[in-house]
Amino acid sequence: MSQNKEHHSGTVTMESVGRLAGVSQVTVSRALNDPSKVSAKTLQRIKDAIELTGYVPNMVAGALASKRSHLIVALIPSITNFAYSEFIKHFIQVMRGHGYHVLTAETGLSMEEEESVLATMLSRRPDGIMMTGINHSAKCKRMLLGSGIPVVEIWDMTESPIDTCVGFSHAKSGEETAKFAHKKGYRNALAISAADERALRRKDAFCETFRKLGNNPVKEICLDSPASLELGRKSLAQAIDEGFKNGVVMCSSDLLAHGVIIEAQTRNLRIPEDIAVIGFGNQNFAAFTVPSLTSLHVDRAYLGSQAATALMARIDKKPLQKNCIDIGFEIVERDSA
């Protein structure tokens, strides 16, 4: 009681809770973070005081003092894209179980955008960072490495991740799709792809493999807007206008594939006899289109939890068996191909 440090402002702090409970601020802190270190009696008094005052912990102050923000920054290309939003949903759930909040931000598909978003996000001092993909600008990598913050890259595969990586090989998925199509007897192909780099890699691998297998040409359509039902329809229409008659259509997403199905039907083309369709993503509508859609499945829930687990291990500095986890994929055969 020597100095008058009585600055009761309106806000409830550990200090004021402690005053009410007749203990010091530190004891309140302990009561919340490690109750076993506080006697039962004072614990109760503190709980009562918290109840009475409606105290809400201040993580901002806590983060500054402890240098742990309990915040994860997650960068994904698009929030509205179901593939990413479903992944992130599971990622968030696991992280929440560990006491972390996830600040999600959209990067579009350009490295510049990603770089500028990351730059402002780093000022939040996240304990971990999730990046989509393995291709980032040099400055981006420098910032990441320089920050010393654990990073997990997802939705792709590399031998040399920034830190850790959980995903699958897009090239391999394109290859396997081509092999599948060839084995099913299709000798003519059309590939419709969104313009993002990973989709293009799948498409290129598909085309190359398909050509090698049958020495047949593959017609390619590359979109410049985000995939949609509309663009699936228009792409098939365009291909047919340009002479595509029959064969298998490889799409970079199920939404496109559904559009192709619809367009084929309006033109009275039989599926899969005239036009066979293969999607990507195996969204939950794929089994219920008519005909049902053959699609490449990636377990996004599993990916989310694996990515979260890997990142948590790095944050807790626990040993990690592998810093690259390939979760693979699987072609789900249905009626469209």
Place this chain on the structure above:
Amino acid sequence: MSQNKEHHSGTVTMESVGRLAGVSQVTVSRALNDPSKVSAKTLQRIKDAIELTGYVPNMVAGALASKRSHLIVALIPSITNFAYSEFIKHFIQVMRGHGYHVLTAETGLSMEEEESVLATMLSRRPDGIMMTGINHSAKCKRMLLGSGIPVVEIWDMTESPIDTCVGFSHAKSGEETAKFAHKKGYRNALAISAADERALRRKDAFCETFRKLGNNPVKEICLDSPASLELGRKSLAQAIDEGFKNGVVMCSSDLLAHGVIIEAQTRNLRIPEDIAVIGFGNQNFAAFTVPSLTSLHVDRAYLGSQAATALMARIDKKPLQKNCIDIGFEIVERDSA
């Protein structure tokens, strides 16, 4: 230089940047927050020092000192639901333009979940909060009011918001849908609705209005899982099994409506002659189904920016003309009804 407070740890701070530039820490702070108050020369030296050191501002410390976190907490029922994710995308974009980050969290559809999520989020000391809907637990409202943080409730309408509200009337939208259906000559109806409270309110208003208008019965199906193409199909199948022969089908989402269309087609029912379909949400695929889907449109991009603008006004304590903004809706007539 009296006391040796030389504790250069590894981290770059305003202190170390200042030391390099030959100025005090405060000057660095000013250079970043209000450059006009710093001379051109020192500004350049500071910029150079920042470049050299790779300094990244620490918003955690800034937030603690200024009591402004530049963080918004946004609570939505589901991240993967396109209606919410598209809204939040625009909300985030506008907020980002104002220098704010948006921490998005999922609440499911229960008030308890929302309450517990909100409780932990409040410890981040957000400058503003976005809540979905107008129904919250008493404790939730108490926490919100007690925090003194500006709140915007979206996607619904009320005369007595917690703070501000931007949305539309679900009851009215159900009414209008019924009037539309009746005017189009449909005298028999089926309503398929997800179980969330707002969808149910739309459905109830639809049923009540439709009955009043024609004195005809409305068959109702209420789902217990999130809406999907599959459930749209199954619901129509179930209704037909139970005797529903023809009429208009009001769906609580476009996804359900699309499922209804597909199921009707597999049964060789004509649309809209045998079965007419009205969706909700006017997702961008609605114009490209076959037949194209009549749907109730809500401008989610506009909603996002209006909500952000309203919240910003409250944060900046600028006057707000109205604390309730009804953005309305519109029935987009296409071929399915």
Place this chain on the structure above:
DNA sequence: TTGTATGCGTTATCAA
């Protein structure tokens, strides 16, 4: 089991 002292990296308030 509890308390004291100190620092986390900023912003805000003065003073020069």
Place this chain on the structure above:
DNA sequence: TTGATAACGCATACAA
């Protein structure tokens, strides 16, 4: 135009 100083609310180390 600049700088010294004091918060901001908590966690950590150390002492009792």
